[in-house]
Amino acid sequence: MAKHHVTTTLNGSPVEYLCEPHHTLLDVLRDDLNLTGTKEGCGSGDCGACSVMLDGRLVCACLTFAAECNGRTIETIEGMANGTKLHPLQQKFLEHAALQCGICTPGMLISAKALLEKKPDPTEEEVRYWLAGNLCRCTGYNKIVEAVLDAAAELRRA
Amino acid sequence: MRYEAPTTTEGAVALLAAANGTAKVLAGGTDLIVQMRSGRLAPDLVVDLKRIPALTSIAAENGGYRVGAAKACMELVEHEAFVRDCPGITDAVKLIGSIQVKGRASMGGNLCNASPAADSTPALIAARVTARVVGPNGSRDVPVQEIAIGPGKTSLGKGEILESFLLPKRAARSGDAYLRFTPRTEMDIAVVSAAVNLTLDEGGVCRDACVSLGAVAERALVVPEAAAALIGTKVDEVALKALAAAASAACRPIDDKRGTKAYRTKVAGVLARRAAEIALNRAKGTN
Amino acid sequence: MANDVKFPERELKVIGTSPVRPDGVPKVTGRAQYGADWTLPGMLWAKVLRSPHAHARIRSIDTSAAEALPGVKAVVTGKDFPEQKFDYVGPERVAINFWHFTRNVMAKEKALFDGHPVAAVAAATKDIADEALKLIKVDYEVLPHVIDVDEAMRPDAPLLFEDMKTRGVTPEPTTPSNISKKIEFKLGDLDAGFKMADEIVEMSYKTKPVHQGYIEPQSTLARYDTDGQAEMWSSSQGHFVMRTFTAKLLGMRVADLRVHAAEIGGGFGGKTICYVEPIAVLLSKKAGHPVKLMTTREEVFRATGPTSGASMTIKIGATKDGKIVAAQGIYKYQAGAFPGSPVMNACMCGFAPYDIPNAHAVGYDVVCNRPKAVAYRAPGSPISAFAVESTLDALASKLGLDPIDFRLKNIARPGTQMLSGGKLAHAGFAETLQALQKHPAYKSKLGKNQGRGVACGYWFNGGGESSATVHVNEDGTVVVSTGSPDIGGSRASMALMAAETLGIDYESVRPIIADTNSVGYTQATGGSRVTFATGMTVINACNKVVDELCARAAKIWKIDRADVIWENGHARPAGGRAGEFEPMSLKAIAAKRAATGGPITVSASVNAEGQAPGFSAQFADVEVDTDTGHVKILRYVAAQDVGRAIHPAYVEGQIHGGVVQGIGWALNEEYIYDKNGHLENPGFLDYRIPVCSDVPMIEAIIVEVPNPVHPYGVKGVAEANIVPPMAAIANAIDKATGTRLTDLPMSPPKVLAALDAG
Known part of the structure; x- marks a missing residue:
């Protein structure tokens, strides 16, 4: 079977790739486009480490066929900072020690950003339920939730 | 594997009807891709339905809503009117996986994956939703409970796809609710679930009810005995007890990694009762 | 030596603060490279075939069809791994038997659990590797199995090892069992003690195995060159340990295997032993290409960890x-x-x-x-x-x-x-x-x-063996290299302890994790040992740096070394010479390093005790x-x-x-x-x-x-x-x-x- 030719907007730039029909967006990001910031923790949508934005919606890259993305907009962790300026969430994760091993961090950040875009002033409970699809085994979630709430406050002030 | 993304229902039907080998439709992909990765499924053809407007739209129809079968759950829970008018279905849709999964997953996929534990199915059944099935011989409207007939099995024929749901107009003084039990607060499959839809008269007496249970049989059950326990009552303590007993009595679950027969049977009654209490409050407008 | 440093009798300046970790930015921007994130030109993809049976004798494995598949470059089975001596080595609490270890990495005579590796392939693409696995024919004789511990202890339980006699029992049992070892500790007189009791509670408990549940599956990239030297990028809790195990299991010389510590996505003990590393190196050796082996979540659950039930x-x-x-x-x-x-x-x-x-x-x-x-x-x-x-x-x-x-x-x-x-x-x-x-x-x-x-x-x-090298740079910054993979922020604590000891800013210290051939031996990150033991060697090295800085200042001032002390990050003349010279900072001394004796670099190692x-x-x-x-x-x-x-x-x-x-x-x-x-x-x-x-x-x-x-x-x-x-x-x-x-x-x-x- 011939490969699919897919044209996307990836982190703001036009990006084309060829993919096998059964390959996922995660496969293509990591293995073909060398964007390894999107992590594979489970490959079944249960851990959220591969969270990306697809046409402005939070999805798991492992549960998306690469071939589906033709004409679509993809945002990954590599596009989160504005050039050399970290996104407030990235900065707050650092300041709050909200990462230990850091493997869940890219997915957490993408997921948290999606939350704050919809809900600039979430409660702790709303943060916890929104992030329920992003597993972290190191932090017990305390400092992640604190960092998200603090980043939300900062974004509201901005 | 071949991947196709038609833009019309007819195009999708034609591809499926002409397919040799294993053909699968892709709605959200949250079950399909997992099954493929685990090696349980190796389709020769995947037909992506998400570029078909009829499958991805929501529109008012006869005072209710017509919802595309592949419409992403997050789009539904962000649809203010839908959430207001369909609280029980919203309860269920909100529980279909993480935010990420709901960004892709759909009610149609949830129904046609035909897991007995599917969250939206009991809620759709209780709300008396009709499914529109389109195939090589045209379209037909069927009650939702006739779609999924056993674990992984649907009543759809070759070339047929589930195009949309019709969520009927809600009667005055009616309310519905869906509850499931999972060990964790999120990211789980229902161990047992219950949906209750009821309508009160002006005096607060229940005149109509439908109760559906999930994960207690090979498919979501409709339990008329449980509904009967509510009809003609003010959904008081006696009625709720009878409802719980009827719900438990209707269960024919299995023991598996997610729960035991005894557990599912007992908790089906507990959840039916709790769902009825929420539905009652919604019907009274006090939720 | 370990414990020759006295508790400093001054107020702590940076220890006890919580600055941003030195390795933080790459982790929030997606640039940090974990085990699965490394690639090499010409790299092959490896996959592991696993037993579908909980207990089975392996009669034969036919890999010919897999080897014939275009794109397949190497196939290995248990036979490709050298035999190991049956012997329990190391302290009893953590003894290792390499006869067992090699069989855990790749089954030989028997598959002993669902998911036990039985063969592996390296191929040009992941898809070809997957296809090749399906072509490997394993002839199994399925045997009765036992899962529960109480059932495994019964005399009629299926035996995993037909010749296993319980160690720690005298006389040695005459019949084999699944009980590998019995151990006992006694203090006082138990019966007399219970006789004194007014209340006694006796209860029985059961627990299930649980998995460490790190989010990053095991992954490694290996390159074996024809001269017998190999290099490996491995996400583990101890790259030195991975080197030791892999070299031992493959019969390699330790110096021929250089292991880099990839960033590690959680371990919790589960990444203190190797699974994929020896397989990847062996495949690379056979194929003549670099090989990447990533495991899936399912493989992690079926065949790594967990802890005991x-x-x-x-x-x-x-x-x-x-x-x-x-x-x-x-x-x-x-x-x-x-x-x-x-x-x-x-x-x-x-x-x-x-x-x-x-x-x-x-x-x-x-x-x-x-x-x-x-x-x-x-x-x-x-x-x-x-x-x-x-x-x-x-x-x-x-x-x-x-x-x-x-x-x-x-x-x-x-x-x-x-x-x-x-x-x-x-x-x-x-x-x-x-x-x-x-x-x-x-x-x-x-x-x-x-x-x-x-x-x-x-x-x-924990205590144990750790090593560090401290380099003082010409601009007054300091690089601290250790051999401890950082799972939860240990680079930050190393930098804090170094900064405190040297009396400089936290930001002036750049901690790194050096590869196995660039710093002294260091045990795995585990046992809550790193901040204690690796910290101790960092402090020791920094104290030696301080000593050297004082000597350099003495040289500059042309006074006795004994007349220089280190205070608040500065060399100062002491005793009778106090006030004669302006104190010199680490930075000022470092700027004169060439004139005062050359590079200021100190390596230190400990086998730390006293934890x-x-x-x-x-x-x-x-x-x-x-x-x-x-x-x-x-x-x-x-x-x-x-x-x-x-x-x-x-x-x-x-x-x-x-x-x-x-x-x-x-x-x-x-x-x-x-x-x-x-x-x-x-x-x-x-x-x-x-x-x-x-x-x-x-x-x-x-x-x-x-x-x-x-x-x-x-x-x-x-x-x-x-x-x-x-x-x-x-x-x-x-x-x-x-x-x-x-x-x-x-x-x-x-x-x-x-x-x-x-």
Whole structure:
């Protein structure tokens, strides 16, 4: 079977790739486009480490066929900072020690950003339920939730 | 594997009807891709339905809503009117996986994956939703409970796809609710679930009810005995007890990694009762 | 040498602050490279074929069709790995038998668990590798299997090893069994002790194996060159350990294998042994290309980790006034497919927090058809603590005593004779319990179906071999290289200790993890040892740097070395010469390095001793839904003596993380096998680790009773915190409902069944 030719907007730039029909967006990001910031923790949508934005919606890259993305907009962790300026969430994760091993961090950040875009002033409970699809085994979630709430406050002030 | 993304229902039907080998439709992909990765499924053809407007739209129809079968759950829970008018279905849709999964997953996929534990199915059944099935011989409207007939099995024929749901107009003084039990607060499959839809008269007496249970049989059950326990009552303590007993009595679950027969049977009654209490409050407008 | 540095008698400047970690930015921008993120030109993809049977003899493996598939460059099976001597080597508590180890990496005669590797391929693409696996024909003779520890100990149980005789029993048993080892510790006179008791509680417990649950599956990239030298990028808790194991399993010379520490996505003990590394190197050797081997989540669950499940009986007796007079623990631990459960730790840790004059612990190491048990955060101790601390709670209730008061009455103090031998050398247990007791919420009222449970936990903490090199650069910055992979922020704590010792800014120190051929040998990041032992060698190296800086200043000032002291990051003339010269900063001295003797670089190594045990005391408030059996954690408070918190935010993070892992262990995590011995839940959907919405904010109380052996008082933090939660939650459920759960996990069906049984 011939490969699919897919044209996307990836982190703001036009990006084309060829993919096998059964390959996922995660496969293509990591293995073909060398964007390894999107992590594979489970490959079944249960851990959220591969969270990306697809046409402005939070999805798991492992549960998306690469071939589906033709004409679509993809945002990954590599596009989160504005050039050399970290996104407030990235900065707050650092300041709050909200990462230990850091493997869940890219997915957490993408997921948290999606939350704050919809809900600039979430409660702790709303943060916890929104992030329920992003597993972290190191932090017990305390400092992640604190960092998200603090980043939300900062974004509201901005 | 071949991947196709038609833009019309007819195009999708034609591809499926002409397919040799294993053909699968892709709605959200949250079950399909997992099954493929685990090696349980190796389709020769995947037909992506998400570029078909009829499958991805929501529109008012006869005072209710017509919802595309592949419409992403997050789009539904962000649809203010839908959430207001369909609280029980919203309860269920909100529980279909993480935010990420709901960004892709759909009610149609949830129904046609035909897991007995599917969250939206009991809620759709209780709300008396009709499914529109389109195939090589045209379209037909069927009650939702006739779609999924056993674990992984649907009543759809070759070339047929589930195009949309019709969520009927809600009667005055009616309310519905869906509850499931999972060990964790999120990211789980229902161990047992219950949906209750009821309508009160002006005096607060229940005149109509439908109760559906999930994960207690090979498919979501409709339990008329449980509904009967509510009809003609003010959904008081006696009625709720009878409802719980009827719900438990209707269960024919299995023991598996997610729960035991005894557990599912007992908790089906507990959840039916709790769902009825929420539905009652919604019907009274006090939720 | 290890312990030649005195506790500095000055106020700490940077230790105890929580700056941003030096390796933070790449981790929030996605640029940090973990095990799966490394690639090399010409790289092949490897996949592993695994046994679908829990127990089967491998009659033959035919790889010819796979080898003939275009794109396949190498296939290996157990036969390609050199045979290893059957011998238990190393300290008994952590002994390794490489005859077993090589068979765990790749089965030879038998497959011993569902998921046991039997062959591996390297191919041009992942898809070809997958296709090749399907072409490998394995002829299995399926054998009866055994999963449960009590069943595995029965005389008629299927034997994993037909010639296994229980070690530690005299005379040696005449018949083989699945019991690999028996160990025993005795103190005082047990019978006499129980005779003195006014109340005795005896209870039996079971626990299921639980997985470390790191989010990053094992992955490695290996390159073997035709000259016999190899290089490897591995995500592990110890790249030196990976080198040792891989070289040993492949018969390589240690110096020929250079291992780089990739960033590691969680380990919790599970990445202290190797699975994929020797396979990748061997495939690379055969193929003549670099090979990347990434495992899937399913492979991780089926064939790595977990820790043991266990069957235990605990008997404890106390006098009316609450003094424990005798205690006995019988611990039967699943080792999995090969010997080596942490049951010795169970025997040593279970009663360790308490002063018990008459005590007895018996442990059994039992093989069964599951993946081999591997270290998991305080290995062995959480399991025994679940049993001991539950029993203590029941005893406190019988005696009508507050659970903290009861424990304080019996708490071990410096000088207490320990069951495992020797006397407790360090304070901190009582202080930690008292800190917990003082928490304002401890006396707060709870509602209906709510309960508060208390439990304690002990862990040895680790010392051992660590190395560091400190380079002073010409601009006054400092590079600190160590051999300790950083899982939870240890680069930050190394930089803090170096900055403190040198008297410079935290930002002037750049800590890195050097590869195995660039820094001295360093044991794995585990046993809560890094901040203690690697920290100690960093401090030692920095002290030597200070000494050298003073010598350089003396040279510049043309005065005696003895007349120079180091104060506040500056060399100063001392004694009679004070005031003669302006103090010189590290930066000023570094600028003159060429003129004063050349590069200022110091390497140091320790085999650190004098580690002080970790101790944690916790309480949990829970609410039980008595209609569904669901347990909700309302509040969780965890106090822990860490000696000294070098970076308090990461210390808190360790406590939060350990507690939440414990909550998962208590409530939902378990390996579920079907009747054929297949793992039914090899994924994060049905292996239920806690999600964000499952838990409240964990309240960490940092207790600091310094370890006098460490220059800054460090004891260690990572492990003791996971020891108490299972018992704390069981005790809370008992308080909430009057029903005691003795079988982990306390999942809703079990809780409901227990409640319904009354």
